[in-house]
Amino acid sequence: MSPSQNSATPRLLAVDWGTTALRGALLDGAGRVLEERSFEQGILLVAEGGFATVFDSCFGDWGRAGAQRCLVSGMAGSKQGWLEAPYCPCPADFAAVAGALVAVNAERLALPVAIVPGLSCVHGDHSAGGVPDVMRGEETQVFGAMQLAGVRDGVFVLPGTHCKWVTVRDAAITGFTTYMSGEFFALLRGHSLLAKSINANAPFDDAAFAAGITRSRSGGGLLHNAFGARTLSLFAHMDAAALNSYLSGLVIGEELRAQANAMPDSVILIGATVLAQAYQLALEQYGVGSRVFGAEATWAGLHALANTPDNV
Amino acid sequence: MSPSQNSATPRLLAVDWGTTALRGALLDGAGRVLEERSFEQGILLVAEGGFATVFDSCFGDWGRAGAQRCLVSGMAGSKQGWLEAPYCPCPADFAAVAGALVAVNAERLALPVAIVPGLSCVHGDHSAGGVPDVMRGEETQVFGAMQLAGVRDGVFVLPGTHCKWVTVRDAAITGFTTYMSGEFFALLRGHSLLAKSINANAPFDDAAFAAGITRSRSGGGLLHNAFGARTLSLFAHMDAAALNSYLSGLVIGEELRAQANAMPDSVILIGATVLAQAYQLALEQYGVGSRVFGAEATWAGLHALANTPDNV
Numbered sequence: 001m002s003p004s005q006n007s008a009t010p011r012l013l014a015v016d017w018g019t020t021a022l023r024g025a026l027l028d029g030a031g032r033v034l035e036e037r038s039f040e041q042g043i044l045l046v047a048e049g050g051f052a053t054v055f056d057s058c059f060g061d062w063g064r065a066g067a068q069r070c071l072v073s074g075m076a077g078s079k080q081g082w083l084e085a086p087y088c089p090c091p092a093d094f095a096a097v098a099g100a101l102v103a104v105n106a107e108r109l110a111l112p113v114a115i116v117p118g119l120s121c122v123h124g125d126h127s128a129g130g131v132p133d134v135m136r137g138e139e140t141q142v143f144g145a146m147q148l149a150g151v152r153d154g155v156f157v158l159p160g161t162h163c164k165w166v167t168v169r170d171a172a173i174t175g176f177t178t179y180m181s182g183e184f185f186a187l188l189r190g191h192s193l194l195a196k197s198i199n200a201n202a203p204f205d206d207a208a209f210a211a212g213i214t215r216s217r218s219g220g221g222l223l224h225n226a227f228g229a230r231t232l233s234l235f236a237h238m239d240a241a242a243l244n245s246y247l248s249g250l251v252i253g254e255e256l257r258a259q260a261n262a263m264p265d266s267v268i269l270i271g272a273t274v275l276a277q278a279y280q281l282a283l284e285q286y287g288v289g290s291r292v293f294g295a296e297a298t299w300a301g302l303h304a305l306a307n308t309p310d311n312v
Numbered sequence: 313m314s315p316s317q318n319s320a321t322p323r324l325l326a327v328d329w330g331t332t333a334l335r336g337a338l339l340d341g342a343g344r345v346l347e348e349r350s351f352e353q354g355i356l357l358v359a360e361g362g363f364a365t366v367f368d369s370c371f372g373d374w375g376r377a378g379a380q381r382c383l384v385s386g387m388a389g390s391k392q393g394w395l396e397a398p399y400c401p402c403p404a405d406f407a408a409v410a411g412a413l414v415a416v417n418a419e420r421l422a423l424p425v426a427i428v429p430g431l432s433c434v435h436g437d438h439s440a441g442g443v444p445d446v447m448r449g450e451e452t453q454v455f456g457a458m459q460l461a462g463v464r465d466g467v468f469v470l471p472g473t474h475c476k477w478v479t480v481r482d483a484a485i486t487g488f489t490t491y492m493s494g495e496f497f498a499l500l501r502g503h504s505l506l507a508k509s510i511n512a513n514a515p516f517d518d519a520a521f522a523a524g525i526t527r528s529r530s531g532g533g534l535l536h537n538a539f540g541a542r543t544l545s546l547f548a549h550m551d552a553a554a555l556n557s558y559l560s561g562l563v564i565g566e567e568l569r570a571q572a573n574a575m576p577d578s579v580i581l582i583g584a585t586v587l588a589q590a591y592q593l594a595l596e597q598y599g600v601g602s603r604v605f606g607a608e609a610t611w612a613g614l615h616a617l618a619n620t621p622d623n624v
Contacts, residue, residue, distance in 0.1 A: 123540065124530060131527065131540040132547050162505075162539060179535040180504070187499045192492070193474075215443065218436060221570030222534065223491040223563070227474060228435065228443040235444050251535070258533030 010034055013059055013067040013111065014302035016137060016295075017076035018042055022054070023295070026062050031303035033296075035062075043081045051082035052106040055113070063110030070109075071302045073116040074137035077102070087120035087134055093172035094143055098308040116140055116305060121175045133178050137298075138164045141270045142173060144301030145293045155264045157290075159252075159271045159279050161186075165259060179255040185248055188226055194247065197233035202241035204274060206281065212249020213256070213282050222254040252282050263288055270297045322346055325371055325379040325423065326614035328449060328607075329388035330354055334366070335607070338374050343615035345608075347374075355393045363394035364418040367425070375422030382421075383614045385428040386449035389414070399432035399446055405484035406455055410620040428452055428617060433487045445490050449610075450476045453582045454485060456613030457605045467576045469602075471564075471583045471591050473498075477571060491567040497560055500538055506559065509545035514553035516586060518593065524561020525568070525594050534566040564594050575600055582609050 012027040020042035026034045039058055046054050063070065077085035085102040101114040118136030142156045152171040158164040161182035167174050189200050215225055229247050232238040238246060256263075266289035269276045276292045283290050324339040332354035338347045351370055358366050375382065389397035397414040413426040430448030454468045464483040470476045473494035479486050500506050527537055541559050544550040550558060568575075578601035581588045588604045595602050 123532065124527075131537075132543040132549070133539070134543055134546065177532070177536055178539040179533070180539050181535050183504055184535060184538075187503055191499055191503050192495055215436075219570070219573070220435065220489070221491070221566060223493050223496060223567050224489055224570060225443075226496075227445070227490040227492050231444040231446055234446065237444070254533060255535050258531070258536060261531070 010062065010066045011068055012303060012306045013062050013070035014299050014306075015055075015059065015070060015072040015076075016074050016140075016298045016302075017072050017081070018074045018137060019044055022058060023298075024059050024062070025299045026067060027299060027303050031300060031307075033299055036295075043075050043078070046082075051076070052104075052108055055082075056108060056110065060110050067111055069306060070111055070113040071101070071116055071306050072104075072113060073140040073298065073302060077115040077117055077136055081115075083115050085115040085117035087118050088139075090119055090121040090176070091169075091172045091174045092119050092139070093170075094304070095308065096172075097139060097143070098305050101305070116302070119173060119176070123177070133176060135164055135166075135176060135178070138166065138176075138270075139173060140301035140305070141293075141297040142166050142168065142301070143304060144297035144299065145268050145270050146171065147300050147304050148293055148297060149268055149291060151268070155267045157267045157269050157279060159269070159275045163255060177259070179258070181251050181255045184222070185251045188251070189244070189247060192226070194226065194230055194233075194243075197230060197240060198243045198247065199240035200244055202244040204278065205242050205245035208238070208242035208245040209249040209278060209281060210285065212246040212251075213253040213285050214249075215246075216250050216253025216257055217285075219257075222250060225250045225254075248278065249282070252278065256282055256286060260286065266290060268293065270294070322374065322378045323380055324615060324618045325374050325382035326611050326618075327367075327371065327382060327384040327388075328386050328452075328610045328614075329384050329393070330386045330449060331356055334370060335610075336371050336374070337611045338379060339611060339615050343612060343619075345611055348607075355387050355390070358394075363388070364416075364420055367394075368420060368422065372422050379423055381618060382423055382425040383413070383428055383618050384416075384425060385452040385610065385614060389427040389429060389448055393427075395427055397427040397429040399430050400451075402431055402433040402488070403481075403484045403486045404431050404451070405482075406616070407620070408484075409451060409455070410617050413617070428614070431485060431488070435489070445488060447476055447478075447488060447490070450478065450488075450582075451485060452613035452617070453605075453609040454478050454480065454613070455616060456609035456611065457580050457582050458483065459612045459616050460605055460609060461580055461603060463580070467579045469579045469581050469591060471581070471587045475567060489571070491570070493563050493567045496534070497563045500559060500563070501556070504538070506538065506542055506545075506555075509542060509552060510555045510559065511552035512556055514556040516590065517554050517557035520550070520554035520557040521561040521590060521593060522597070524558040524563075525565040525597050526561075527558075528562050528565025528569055529597075531569075534562060537562045537566075560590065561594070564590065568594055568598060572598065578602060580605065582606070 011029045015024045022041040023038040025036045076082045100117045104113040122130035124130040156166040163179045166176040269292045323341045327336045334353040335350040388394045412429045416425040434442035436442040468478040475491045478488040581604045
């Protein structure tokens with residue numbers, strides 16, 4: 001270990017810059033979090049050409065206080081972001097991603113900044129074009145969770161607006177599948193016929209959620225089952241509070257049903273506590289076990305990427 | 313045939329009063345359409361207590377000119393409508409619906425008006441409550457199409473915001489399934505991540521629609537396949553115009569996939585021309601034939617209901 005990796009010293013500025021949020025952590029040489037910050041400064045709120053300024057105002061002091069390098073994962077590497085970092089095609093291992101970091105050239109930055117590329121894969125018949133799939137940010141979380149869990153193989157599930165099911169073989173991401181579950185839920189709850197039947201502020205209801213998962217397994221499909229959420233309300237069989245969790249169960253259950261043919265014995269879940277707990281409940285109905293990691297997976301992934309020369 | 317059924321004389325005022333539209337036809341004693349009208353006066357635009365006034369302003373002259381009776385089908389019979397007509401439970405034949413008409417009491421009306429009730433059925437385990445399904449207006453269209461097609465058995469498909477698949481056995485509606493296909497399409501096209509990738513005004517594209525149907529059969533599910541519409545655009549594999557029909561194919565294809573285990577050799581489609589033609593294309597991929605009826609099915613259904621005493 002070089003002197004600069006002394007665990008008392010700030011070393012890496014780890015940043016997760018997504019569509020709606022900007023989060024950063026100051027890590028020491030051992031990857032421990034010294035300080036964390038978050039801002040409502042997702043890339044959609046940053047004016048063109050304004051990324052360096054926002055970055056400096058949020059994290060510049062950390063650079064001037066001793067962090068030697070910054071890695072940024074997430075949508076900051078998209079066309080609409082700070083600097084486009086082309087997708088790495090799957091299968092992609094740790095070295096492939098670490099070797100494809102894209103350096104940001106900006107004079108005013110207090111320290112060197114690089115963007116972590118996302119990954120792409122293709123579903124269906126590749127020779128006929130197939131249908132691409134993409135992620136930005138989740139690859140870093142998966143690499144971090146691999147480190148934290150000490151595994152080189154497995155299925156990683158990252159719930160959210162666009163949930164990812166990621167397959168890892170021999171420490172490489174071999175492929176993944178995106179489900180727009182979070183976005184469908186938000187559309188149905190906020191903008192569909194169901195909106196006026198649902199109390200969107202209701203606390204999570206385990207039983208109603210489980211009933212939604214059960215219903216999703218009937219084979220009727222979400223296009224049909226979502227209408228059932230409306231009729232259950234119409235006939236006063238379910239109240240507005242329970243309907244919130246029931247609909248969530250219908251949507252997440254639909255995702256699990258699509259995955260059912262490729263369901264492993266256990267998965268690693270990476271995500272916020274409440275949502276991860278909902279997925280745990282849902283997976284239990286399929287007899288699938290799970291371990292959960294949160295934001296620490298991102299920091300662990302960025303730490304590992306920053307230390308690649310030492311790791312190889 | 314009674315004198316009042318003379319085919320030269322206006323006899324029945326047939327009205328289809330839906331959520332967003334109000335349509336009426338003046339029929340002679342043989343059920344022939346003498347005149348048609350439509351208004352953008354769906355029930356959502358009518359103030360409470362204002363239905364009789366709107367009705368009179370739209371159709372009062374037809375009543376005063378000799379129509380002897382008016383039947384109204386559609387959402388006018390819902391809680392939010394003119395007068396609530398309780399759902400008839402399935403199985404429901406023609407006589408059951410004709411016997412459950414609900415008369416409107418309103419002094420100012422130029423002729424007697426009655427509301428046609430909708431139907432309900434239950435999916436899943438009835439003893440455990442099950443999940444209800446409902447329709448209002450489609451039952452009249454199905455009864456009408458049965459008359460026009462001269463059939464007493466079959467599967468009737470009514471595309472739209474909430475598409476209905478209706479099973480008829482021995483001239484009774486034995487059950488039906490609702491799919492929120494039209495609403496999902498509108499939500500995805502107008503309010504999701506996909507909105508900015510799609511040209512919603514593009515003309516129907518047969519090949520792109522068929523590609524969407526094909527993709528839907530892969531088993532990945534709409535939550536996943538809808539994201540593929542985004543990535544096909546991202547990688548410039550499909551343009552904004554084609555994407556409109558591709559997404560339509562994904563959604564309608566998802567509906568057909570859910571129905572695939574109960575797919576008949578042929579169906580009767582009831583709906584507007586463009587949408588019915590899209591469904592015909594989709595059904596062809598499943599080897600299912602179809603015949604199409606339009607608005608005339610509603611008028612035929614209301615005519616038949618109005619003439620029940622003569623028919624029995």
